[in-house]
Amino acid sequence: MVAGAQRVFALRPMLAVGLFAGSLTNTPALAAALEQVKAAAASDARQLTDPVVGYSIAYPMGVIGMMAAIATL
Secondary structure: OHHHHHHHHOOOHHHHHHHHHHHOOOHHHHHHHHHHHHHOOOOOHHHHHHHHHHHHHHHHHHHHHHHHHHHHO
């Protein structure tokens, strides 16, 4: 779904990485993405902030979605 949202809304790739990690509430995936960006010596500060912004947007929805699924079952 994240790949589709990236194409439909023309999201920057690193923002989509953060959305993916946040939607699954997967903090280690966010940390791995940030380490890869740092290792690539990214000169653009946006590349370091985009994953964090995407994560912070999607994380609450991931938590609420899991709680709703458990409550429904």
